[in-house]
């Protein structure tokens with residue numbers, strides 16, 4: 001029986017740059033989020049312990065922007081969903097983003113390694129729950145019934161990213177690794193390209209507005225807006 005070679009698997013890492021043209025802020029660009037608030041105050045467990053209301057307000061403002069600000073998936077998100085539909089092998093999108101634009105574009109094989117803006121988590125029973133304004137108003141966990149135990153279901157600095165085992169095994173197996181819209185500053189995501197190069201199997205491509213911190217580790221770097229680069233790349 002002639003062995004039909006399996007079509008290779010593709011891993012796509014995305015960062016805030018892929019959602020920029022949908023109208024959401026990035027972090028480290030001049031007009032980015034970290035130019036307005038300090039990471040220590042709103043994106044660390046210490047900051048949350050110090051002032052939970054301030055952190056809830058930071059994430060509620062981003063929830064409102066995402067759900068009320070006319071924010072829609074852009075051609076880059078749509079092209080990745082098309083890639084998943086049309087590529088005969090496996091396509092896994094690993095996003096650092098906490099928005100829901102990949103899902104709304106139609107991507108289903110998706111890992112939110114830094115959590116999800118539209119979910120909260122009970123610090124007691126650890127179950128992620130869909131966020132709703134009243135859930136925070138009452139701040140009662142519907143699972144365990146305790147009060148004041150719901151936090152954003154978001155991975156802060158110093159916390160362990162989600163589904164790392166699944167991500168690392170996908171990186172090990174893939175034949176193509178594409179990094180889109182990320183500055184390559186935050187680990188462990190910024191180390192994925194090195195892991196792919198060490199595995200010695202995959203081609204690594206970066207699609208970014210400008211070369212990222214780790215650009216030299218990629219076989220190919222294409223610069224420009226994601227909404228132009230990603231559909232052209234998927235073609």
Ligand code: BV8
Nearest residue numbers: 015016017026027028096157158181182183187209225226
């Ligand atoms: C961990 C929360 C242990 C949700 C975020 C010293 C050395 C190395 C590492 C560390 C160190 N000290 C501390 C660390 C660890 C730390 C870290 O990496 N710190 C950095 C700052 C040095 N990391 C952690 O703490 C992580 N946890 O390490 O645990 C561990 C590790 C492995 C296994 C087990 C245990 C947890 C990190 C998660 C933190 N949470 N977000 C939220 O509020 O959103 S991080 C935050 O940064 C967001 O998630 C964001 O996605 C992420 C990365 O940023 P980018 O997405 O890249 O966005 P950025 O603005 O930086 O760049 C945008 C890019 O897009 C730019 O390049 C721009 O040119 C481009 N662009 C703009 N417009 C467009 C575009 N591209 C295309 N088209 C456009 N139109």
